[in-house]
Amino acid sequence: MSNVTAASWLAKSLAARGIDHVFFIDAILRRSLVEMEHEGIRRVLVHSEKAAAYMADGYARVRGAPGICFSQAVGAANLAAGMQDAYLAQAPVLAFTGRKVSKYRHRNAYQEVDHPAMFRAVTKTSVDVDDAADLPRLLAHAWRTAISGTPGPVHLDVLGHMGEVLEAGTVVAKVAAGLPTSTLPLHRELAEEAEIEAALARLREAPRVAIVAGTGAMQSGAGDEIRRLAEVLQAPVGTSLGARGIIATDHPLSIGTVGSYSAPPTNQIVAGADVVFFIGCRTGDQVTLDWRIPDLATPVVHLDVDPVEIGRSYPDTIGICGDPKRNLARLLELVGNIPARDGVYAEEAAEAMAEWRRGFAERAGDEGGAIRVEAIMSAITEALPETGIIVADTGFSSIWSCTGIELNGGGQTYLRAAGSLGWSFPAALGAQCAAPDRRVVCFTGDGGLYYHLTELETARRYGIPLVLVVNNNSGFGQSIENIRTVQGDTPGTPEELGLFGPLDFSKIAQEFGIEGHRIEKHADLRPALEAALAGNQPVVLDVVTDIGPRAPVHWKPKSESRT
Structure with a gap:
């Protein structure tokens, strides 16, 4: 057990979990930043709070672990604005802001506004950290929240205009106590066998299946399973922007991004499917072209870690709730013999994409x-x-x-x-x-x-x-x-x-x-x-x-x- 300042504990704990960069704009958590240098963490001073948020976002998406950004109290509104992209893209970012002590509240304190209200729409949760003794528990809660289920940013509002009150307090806890050691995904839930079998029955019966993979599939690392299933089903594979490149884009079954940001043939291919299999993909307006690709009457199979997403837009949905990679692996084990596919759908899709690429190359x-x-x-x-x-x-x-x-x-x-x-x-x-x-x-x-x-x-x-x-x-x-x-x-x-x-x-x-x-x-x-x-x-x-x-x-x- 350690008995150190919160500043020292925070720096040592981030380093222990492999965080080697943090992004900030002064003045915030200065003592912690000094301690981070001792732990080999690079402190990246930027020129705006939004830039700090965006850098932490890019860091998080590549690492599959939380990106860390800081802002003092007056910069909280700017930092909150920077959380929107991380929230929409399901990126695990931890955003720290300072907050004045309680005797300043409700007294028109200089530069002070209600921070949680600003972060509420663009984070999974906002956490007040008022006591250094609570820092290990609340940081672990924020970290788990950011990387579990559908990932996303979390806001931590720490005591002190610059976090200085919290930093000076004492922590009695092991370094990195409670902080998960794994990257995304934190848990790999396997769905009920009945869900997988029902979905498999729908996929078996449909002669023309299209797959649309999303950010959740990419975060799960399900690319190999998607490719293997697509080859079994002779199913063209489209993606949201968040899963671009989940399989090689020159694979004969790859048809690119679907929806409003797509090459012309892609939407036509998906629109011609008998069943569309959404994998780790939200069914919002962009990827579905305002719910026209596929049409709302199209039978759907939807695999997602979040049960709320399953059936959100398409009424005729058979759902699999769980981790994409693990559940696709199980589905592949169960797929067995399926009715022979004539391959015409896949061949038509491959030729349409090849023609598009030839035209693109000519223009290039x-x-x-x-x-x-x-x-x-x-x-x-x-x-x-x-x-x-x-x-x-x-x-x-x-x-x-x-x-x-x-x-x-x-x-x-x-x-x-x-x-x-x-x-x-x-x-x-x-x-x-x-x-x-x-x-x-x-x-x-x-x-x-x-x-x-x-x-x-x-x-x-x-x-x-x-x-x-x-x-x-x-x-x-x-x-x-x-x-x-x-x-x-x-x-x-x-x-x-x-x-x-x-x-x-x-x-x-x-x-x-x-x-x-x-x-x-x-x-x-x-x-x-x-x-x-x-x-x-x-x-x-x-x-x-x-x-x-x-x-x-x-x-x-x-x-x-x-x-």
Whole structure:
């Protein structure tokens, strides 16, 4: 048993559980941060609370363990805003904020607002930590909550404007007492045999089965089981953005992301299924294209760790409640002999995807005019190392990357924003901190990069060697055509609503002390990317593109959704 300050206990406990980076903006838990240096934890000082949250998010998604971020009391609102993406993407982040002592409450204390209320919508729970003696118990509770069931962020509000009151208290407990030693998932529940058998009966009877895998399947590490089951069922495999690359994207049964961020053939393939098997995948509007892919009348099998998700959107659902990897393994044991599949559905899907890829490759090779975004995607596919990590922003950055970057289904990882524009650059820094032996490529538009451009200084100061690829089209590419459509023939200047710049980000990078290159010719793109990945310092590649070309547009059925 230890008898130490809370600051010392916290630092030793995080180190004992393999946490080697924390992300913060001053002034918070200063004594703990001093103690963390003694334990070999790198303290990453950033330039905004949201950036700290996003870095912790990227770290958590790569490690499968909690990412840690801190903010003093006045920064709590900014830190809470940064939790939205982690919450939507099911990432386990622990967010610490300071809170003034009780005699200041309800007295209009300077810079003080109700913290739990701000975090309630974007965390699994908010925990008050008022006494150092309770820190081991409450930290263990927060940690378990973050990585159990459907993972997600947890907020800890600690006593003291900067957490200084809690830090000074005494802890009498073993280092890391109660903190789980495992990464995601914390538990691997096996469903009732009857659930698995009922689901298997539906899958056996359907001649055309499509699989849609989601974030939960990726967090469970169920890629091999999904591939094996797909081959048995001759079932095309689509994914949400959170499971992109769960099997090799060039596998004959891989059909890419489904829903509103999809290549055109993908939705058609899933719409043609007799049964759709959702695996660790929430059935929200994006992955189902507003519940049209598949149609709400389609029979569904749904495997998920959270029973609330099963049948949430599709009334004709047979559910399997439990861990995706473990339950798929059991399903494969039981699958036995199934009626022979004629293979036509799978063959049609493979040919449709092959045709799409051929067209994409032709566009990528077109060297006339401005650099095409397809060319950027192809260059990343070709240059990304076998264990590389690609981090993409939301909007067009996600659509381009999830349809155009191919992944090996093994060592490579795809992370994307769950909706917060500007997330990708800080998240990529966190991902690189989590995996120093892997190479990280961040793909963002100029509109997204402006949010956290100052973190270039953070990358330089800590020598975080990611490669930042900027699709620089001097505007919000996803927005401008829609803005012009709304403007119509009405007199005015719609460009004011969606265009900005131009700016040379390579020069900005150089001003921050980072290597930067402006790419204006197709032939210079891949050599520059390969050279950047061969180095060990941060590099910015400012790729000049045109704002006109549209990202791939999903296919949708003519009938309206029946929501």
